Amino acid sequence: MKFKPMIWLTVSVTSMLATAAHADLADTITQVKPAIAIVGTYKATNNPRFTLRGTGFVVAEGAQSQSNRLVTNAHVLVPAADADPDASLVVQLRAGNNNWQIRSAKVLEVDVLHDLALLRFDGPSSAAFKVRHSDTVQEGQAVAFMGFPIGGALGFSPVTHRATVSSIAPAALPTPTASQLNPKLIRSVRSNSPFDIFQLDGTAYPGNSGGPLFDPDSGEVLGVVNMVLIKGTRESALSNPSGISYAVPSRYVLELLERNADK
Numbered sequence: 001m002k003f004k005p006m007i008w009l010t011v012s013v014t015s016m017l018a019t020a021a022h023a024d025l026a027d028t029i030t031q032v033k034p035a036i037a038i039v040g041t042y043k044a045t046n047n048p049r050f051t052l053r054g055t056g057f058v059v060a061e062g063a064q065s066q067s068n069r070l071v072t073n074a075h076v077l078v079p080a081a082d083a084d085p086d087a088s089l090v091v092q093l094r095a096g097n098n099n100w101q102i103r104s105a106k107v108l109e110v111d112v113l114h115d116l117a118l119l120r121f122d123g124p125s126s127a128a129f130k131v132r133h134s135d136t137v138q139e140g141q142a143v144a145f146m147g148f149p150i151g152g153a154l155g156f157s158p159v160t161h162r163a164t165v166s167s168i169a170p171a172a173l174p175t176p177t178a179s180q181l182n183p184k185l186i187r188s189v190r191s192n193s194p195f196d197i198f199q200l201d202g203t204a205y206p207g208n209s210g211g212p213l214f215d216p217d218s219g220e221v222l223g224v225v226n227m228v229l230i231k232g233t234r235e236s237a238l239s240n241p242s243g244i245s246y247a248v249p250s251r252y253v254l255e256l257l258e259r260n261a262d263k
Contacts, residue, residue, distance in 0.1 A: 025144060025216045029160050032212075032219040034127035036146055036158045038092040039072045039119075039210060042102060043084060050102065053078070055147035055158075055211035056091060056119070057221070058128040059257060066125040069260075071253055072210030073226045074110045074117045091121050092156070100156055108260050114195070114252040115226045118260055129212055131257070132220035134249035137198065141165045145202065145225050145247070147211030162216070163202025163245070170194035171246070197246055198223050204245035213247040223247035 039056040042049055054076030061067045070091055077089070088104055095101040103121040110117045137143075146160045171194055198213065204225050213223035227246045 028219045041087040042090045043087040054209040057212040060128040067128040070119045144216045147208035149205035163200040166201045167199035171197045200245045
């Protein structure tokens with residue numbers, strides 16, 4: 001009987017900490033949602049006219065809280081050989097709670113090695129994410145990522161997932177189509193120009209590519225989600241997800257921004 005109050009107290013403190021943690025993420029989601037974007041192509045004669053390619057996020061320029069620059073994955077963009085000359089690269093930005101506004105965009109740089117692309121979109125600037133240097137990230141750290149899983153099949157409403165950085169290990173991305181990997185391909189690419197990449201214990205899906213990996217408390221970007229480990233066929237990424245995803249560290253986003261500071 002003497003131990004019951006202590007057990008109850010332990011459970012209560014744990015519960016309160018968990019509640020506080022969820023409350024912090026809820027506040028962060030509200031803060032960063034206006035900076036999330038949909039990346040795709042637009043063609044007036046198509047049905048539908050807009051085709052979703054992946055997720056992107058607006059990035060802050062210096063101390064500014066708004067920007068016209070957006071980061072996504074290189075593999076989200078249509079390869080030049082497959083591009084339709086009559087289709088335009090566009091991004092969709094939030095214009096109210098349930099409305100999206102289409103903006104024309106152009107590519108400033110594609111970093112194939114790190115599967116990153118920097119775009120500039122037309123029109124007024126938008127709310128932006130702050131990018132933090134990823135050298136501070138540690139294994140076991142709690143993170144979150146946001147995007148449009150399953151290619152917008154759930155609707156154009158950004159979805160947030162919690163995750164843990166389960167490993168920081170050297171890996172080389174195989175090609176700009178690195179949205180999905182299998183174990184054999186991972187083993188084959190680790191010896192080719194490797195750089196550190198974050199392995200996550202959260203499940204990403206097609207459509208999450210290019211989305212921000214961020215600090216659940218501050219909302220600062222720590223990486224860019226770019227691929228998910230699959231078991232078996234491509235379709236099994238939906239029916240039998242592995243629960244293992246990867247993200248490119250934000251240090252390469254900062255380098256990309258620095259190289260294009262005057263553009």
